[in-house]
Amino acid sequence: MIWNDEFETLPREAIESLQCKRLRQTLERVNATVPFYREHFRRSGVSPEQLKTLEDLRRFPFTLKQDMRDNYPYGLFAVPLEQIVRIHASSGTTGKPTVVGYTRRDIDTWSELMARSFVAAGAHKGDVIHNAYGYGLFTGGLGAHYGAERLGASVIPMSGGNTKKQIMIMQDFGSTVLTCTPSYSLFLAESVAEMGLDIRDFKLRIGIFGAEPWSEKMRDEIEAKLNLKAIDIYGLSEILGPGVAIECYEAQNGLHMWEDHFLPEIINPDTGEVLPDGERGELVITTITKEGIPLIRYRTRDITRLIAEPCICGRTHKRIERLSGRSDDMLIIRGVNVFPSQIESILINIEGVEPHYQLIVDREENLDSLEVQVEVNERTFSDEIKVLQELSNRIRKEIKDLLGVTCKVRLVEPKTLARSEGKAKRVIDNRPQL
Ligand SMILES: [Zn+2]
Numbered sequence: 001m002i003w004n005d006e007f008e009t010l011p012r013e014a015i016e017s018l019q020c021k022r023l024r025q026t027l028e029r030v031n032a033t034v035p036f037y038r039e040h041f042r043r044s045g046v047s048p049e050q051l052k053t054l055e056d057l058r059r060f061p062f063t064l065k066q067d068m069r070d071n072y073p074y075g076l077f078a079v080p081l082e083q084i085v086r087i088h089a090s091s092g093t094t095g096k097p098t099v100v101g102y103t104r105r106d107i108d109t110w111s112e113l114m115a116r117s118f119v120a121a122g123a124h125k126g127d128v129i130h131n132a133y134g135y136g137l138f139t140g141g142l143g144a145h146y147g148a149e150r151l152g153a154s155v156i157p158m159s160g161g162n163t164k165k166q167i168m169i170m171q172d173f174g175s176t177v178l179t180c181t182p183s184y185s186l187f188l189a190e191s192v193a194e195m196g197l198d199i200r201d202f203k204l205r206i207g208i209f210g211a212e213p214w215s216e217k218m219r220d221e222i223e224a225k226l227n228l229k230a231i232d233i234y235g236l237s238e239i240l241g242p243g244v245a246i247e248c249y250e251a252q253n254g255l256h257m258w259e260d261h262f263l264p265e266i267i268n269p270d271t272g273e274v275l276p277d278g279e280r281g282e283l284v285i286t287t288i289t290k291e292g293i294p295l296i297r298y299r300t301r302d303i304t305r306l307i308a309e310p311c312i313c314g315r316t317h318k319r320i321e322r323l324s325g326r327s328d329d330m331l332i333i334r335g336v337n338v339f340p341s342q343i344e345s346i347l348i349n350i351e352g353v354e355p356h357y358q359l360i361v362d363r364e365e366n367l368d369s370l371e372v373q374v375e376v377n378e379r380t381f382s383d384e385i386k387v388l389q390e391l392s393n394r395i396r397k398e399i400k401d402l403l404g405v406t407c408k409v410r411l412v413e414p415k416t417l418a419r420s421e422g423k424a425k426r427v428i429d430n431r432p433q434l
Contacts, residue, residue, distance in 0.1 A: 118147055170204070211235075215348065229249065238300075343403070
């Protein structure tokens with residue numbers, strides 16, 4: 001099923017000519033209304049008139065998260081505040097949050113793109129959508145909510161937390177679609193089992209999970225434990241919120257980015273050079289219809305590649321490969337690049353180990369150290385010391401073989417690591433900041 005046949009299946013040429021037109025209008029608008037961009041373009045010696053083809057975008061400068069912080073809170077808005085009907089913000093790990101504003105038309109576009117995303121994921125009118133994304137400044141809750149209403153499904157505005165109640169409602173209300181972070185979905189699955197309930201008595205058939213990177217192995221685990229089809233959704237508040245890209249139910253292979261609203265590029269994160277389709281690098285997005293806060297060549301820090309090949313679902317929009325991590329999340333341990341998701345995919349393949357782990361990074365005598373704390377299941381934990389020793393040796397060896405990093409492994413009892421009701425906290429970096 002396709003929500004918007006006209007736009008989702010546009011021939012390639014038509015998409016690109018629409019993008020070019022919208023891009024040119026966006027550049028003109030930000031140049032006229034946002035002093036930051038006027039100055040930014042002037043310093044780079046470019047002006048909107050110079051954009052004749054999509055390739056010309058490469059001459060324009062990037063926008064960084066830091067630029068949003070420097071213009072906190074409203075400095076990058078392209079319309080006066082009277083036209084902004086909603087404000088969201090993403091929590092920064094340090095300092096001030098990143099603020100975004102939506103006009104009435106932006107909210108309308110967002111609802112449309114989330115409705116498209118729900119349908120691409122296999123949801124339809126008549127579904128009961130259990131929305132466990134947080135409602136609040138975070139875009140997840142309201143973004144999914146408006147899309148579900150636009151679709152005409154019955155949305156339950158659960159928000160995060162209160163897990164036992166979530167489960168009761170999910171069962172009693174007959175929820176068919178679950179939306180939350182992948183780590184929270186596993187926590188829900190675990191709690192269902194703990195409460196002595198059988199997941200087969202629930203009506204869940206689709207889960208739409210995003211807001212943190214997750215692996216293919218974790219998908220298998222979620223699908224098995226929650227008895228549903230798990231779909232990956234991508235979004236970030238700076239660009240829109242959820243609904244920038246989503247996997248289709250048919251292929252579950254790469255996430256279609258709604259190219260009539262967003263222009264994706266992949267760059268080499270070190271040099272800024274644009275890479276051809278198919279090559280892996282940092283995702284850069286330009287919004288081409290947003291009114292409140294249009295962003296030009298925004299560096300997402302997400303690592304992926306563009307898939308231009310046609311998809312079996314009939315949608316013509318390019319796909320991004322499932323994220324292999326954020327360049328921000330990347331840890332550098334003794335000079336080696338390590339993504340938490342790489343360690344996760346190792347752990348999830350090992351019998352007796354649970355998908356709950358934490359990486360503790362520290363510095364001892366000027367050398368980085370990594371400790372991997374991982375939960376083992378009940379049965380393994382009650383095994384002989386020798387068995388546990390062998391298990392931790394095996395994990396250490398696999399991490400060393402695959403990532404080239406030496407680490408300590410600490411096996412912990414089931415349910416000792418803190419559970420998160422939002423994004424999982426996988427890394428604790430205790431190294432002194434330079
Ligand atoms: Zn598809």
